[in-house]
Amino acid sequence: MSVILTTTLVIAAVGIIVGAGLVYTSKKFYVEVDAREAAVREKLPGNNCGACGFAGCDALAAAIAKEDAPVTACPVGGAPVAAAIGEIMGVTAGNVERKVAFVACKGSCEVTRNQGNYVGITDCRAAALSGVNVTECDYGCLGFGSCNAVCPQDAIRVVNGVAVVNRNRCVGCGLCVKTCPRGLIQLVPESKHVAVQCSNHDRGPLVKKVCSAGCIGCSLCVKQCEFGAMEFANNLARVNPEACTQCGKCAEKCPAKVITGLRPLA
Amino acid sequence: MSSNSLILIIVGGALINNVVLNQFLGICSFLGVSKQMKASASLGAAVIFVITIASAVASLLYDYVLAPLGLDFMKTIIFILVIAALVQIVEMFLKKTSPAVYRSLGIYLPLITTNCAVLGVALTNVQNGYNFIECVLSGFGTAVGYTIAIVLLAGIRSRMNEKDIPAPLRGAPIVMISAALMSIAFMGFGGLSF
Numbered sequence: 001m002s003v004i005l006t007t008t009l010v011i012a013a014v015g016i017i018v019g020a021g022l023v024y025t026s027k028k029f030y031v032e033v034d035a036r037e038a039a040v041r042e043k044l045p046g047n048n049c050g051a052c053g054f055a056g057c058d059a060l061a062a063a064i065a066k067e068d069a070p071v072t073a074c075p076v077g078g079a080p081v082a083a084a085i086g087e088i089m090g091v092t093a094g095n096v097e098r099k100v101a102f103v104a105c106k107g108s109c110e111v112t113r114n115q116g117n118y119v120g121i122t123d124c125r126a127a128a129l130s131g132v133n134v135t136e137c138d139y140g141c142l143g144f145g146s147c148n149a150v151c152p153q154d155a156i157r158v159v160n161g162v163a164v165v166n167r168n169r170c171v172g173c174g175l176c177v178k179t180c181p182r183g184l185i186q187l188v189p190e191s192k193h194v195a196v197q198c199s200n201h202d203r204g205p206l207v208k209k210v211c212s213a214g215c216i217g218c219s220l221c222v223k224q225c226e227f228g229a230m231e232f233a234n235n236l237a238r239v240n241p242e243a244c245t246q247c248g249k250c251a252e253k254c255p256a257k258v259i260t261g262l263r264p265l266a
Numbered sequence: 267m268s269s270n271s272l273i274l275i276i277v278g279g280a281l282i283n284n285v286v287l288n289q290f291l292g293i294c295s296f297l298g299v300s301k302q303m304k305a306s307a308s309l310g311a312a313v314i315f316v317i318t319i320a321s322a323v324a325s326l327l328y329d330y331v332l333a334p335l336g337l338d339f340m341k342t343i344i345f346i347l348v349i350a351a352l353v354q355i356v357e358m359f360l361k362k363t364s365p366a367v368y369r370s371l372g373i374y375l376p377l378i379t380t381n382c383a384v385l386g387v388a389l390t391n392v393q394n395g396y397n398f399i400e401c402v403l404s405g406f407g408t409a410v411g412y413t414i415a416i417v418l419l420a421g422i423r424s425r426m427n428e429k430d431i432p433a434p435l436r437g438a439p440i441v442m443i444s445a446a447l448m449s450i451a452f453m454g455f456g457g458l459s460f
Contacts, residue, residue, distance in 0.1 A: 007337060
């Protein structure tokens with residue numbers, strides 16, 4: 001009987017001492033937490049993709065609460081998240097358009113070929129470093145899908161030898177942009193569909209030799225554009241999404257059909 | 267107690283009786299947090315910190331409370347109670363006094379509260395009849411052994427990321443196989459036993 005009693009008493013005593021210790025420490029070492037930080041963190045998507053430039057959503061929430069970062073800092077959440085955070089922080093968020101990734105290459109298996117025989121890690125960056133001419137086009141998509149490997153949303157996939165973005169799933173975090181060793185991917189505003197789907201800087205005949213869908217640098221599109229939205233440099237046309245009105249005249253005129261028109265990209 | 271045998275306690279805890287690879291304690295976090303070198307090193311640091319403190323407290327508690335009262339059979343439950351509370355207190359203390367340390371160890375501390383390695387060390391110490399200093403050193407040595415094991419596994423896993431592993435073995439299976447091979451390799455330290 002006395003053993004049961006001592007046991008109970010000792011356990012109870014230890015429990016009470018430990019509990020009192022916890023209460024004392026939690027009061028003594030209480031750290032002020034900004035209530036807004038937790039509220040902002042609630043509204044953030046929680047991908048922890050790092051596209052905002054901070055080390056994850058927690059770090060961004062802390063920075064926003066301290067007013068070190070703008071309420072629009074999260075590129076993934078876009079306008080709705082910015083508005084919700086703005087409400088918490090008591091500022092109105094401007095209009096932030098959602099951005100999506102765009103692959104500036106059309107080099108599928110039908111229009112271009114692989115040249116070298118690369119045997120190694122199935123990773124675009126490794127292949128690019130190896131020095132093997134994997135694709136005939138020196139600028140085109142390598143097709144090993146490193147962009148797919150880093151995509152947190154599975155929004156970019158290699159289809160028929162070229163990376164294709166699923167605009168509905170893409171959150172515009174820009175991880176694929178940083179990953180692509182050939183720099184083929186860029187972020188464009190979601191509403192802009194007109195863009196040049198090629199990155200080859202060679203002259204027309206050379207481009208034609210390696211790919212039947214490449215930009216041949218004829219600059220017809222530049223003459224066609226009434227808004228000065230077409231930029232032309234190093235034998236390659238580029239659409240400036242700021243100035244582009246999406247009229248699609250350039251796409252109609254393009255002899256290589258390398259400018260995507262008004263239809264939404266696949 | 268000669269200083270020689272104290273060194274033996276540390277080496278024995280770290281290598282010969284490695285807590286993960288020979289005693290199979292703390293496997294959960296060993297497999298779970300060994301994806302990245304940096305995270306596993308932080309966890310290892312947190313484990314060293316917690317186990318050293320926990321074995322010190324457990325030793326005092328056993329020598330001055332449990333043993334005199336003849337409550338030897340209650341040691342497991344008391345140790346669980348005290349270690350869990352201790353880690354919580356340490357966490358709050360760190361959060362207030364050194365936010366930098368808290369940020370690097372913070373998320374791992376609650377994880378370790380319920381780690382069987384921590385409890386295992388405290389119980390083994392008592393079983394071996396160690397005194398206070400021996401308990402602290404044994405705890406420290408064991409935790410260093412844990413850190414060695416998890417950092418090594420993280421290194422192996424980061425290398426394996428670049429390798430073409432047969433599809434059925436990708437992910438958990440190859441990690442298990444690597445851990446098993448490491449365990450066999452660590453058996454070699456058995457030859458060091460004194």
